[in-house]
Amino acid sequence: MKFNGTGEMIEALEYPTTTDEIIDNHGEHELELQRGTEQVGEILERLGTEEFETPEDVRLSVRSAVGHKAIGRRFYSDRDPTALGESGPTPLSL
Incomplete structure (x- = not known):
């Protein structure tokens, strides 16, 4: 995420x-x-009415409330195991 000023x-x-x-x-x-x-x-x-005491409070709130455009592929994780009843990639041990 780039704050662009x-x-x-x-x-x-x-x-x-x-x-x-x-x-x-x-x-x-x-x-x-x-x-x-x-x-x-x-x-x-998305946050409703809040009061901020410091710039860091605002930055943290903005970072925590950005939408799904801030992430890569939605619902993707290479760390989670495949859910029961779903087929997924074959685990590979490095």
């Missing part, structure tokens, strides 16, 4: 601040994700 915007906010204040003033900032982009406003709307 959003990190500097987060640092420059006056704290404490709320999700609503950030959305109203900076919601159009876009983050570059692995499979597209998403605006800060879209991301923070």
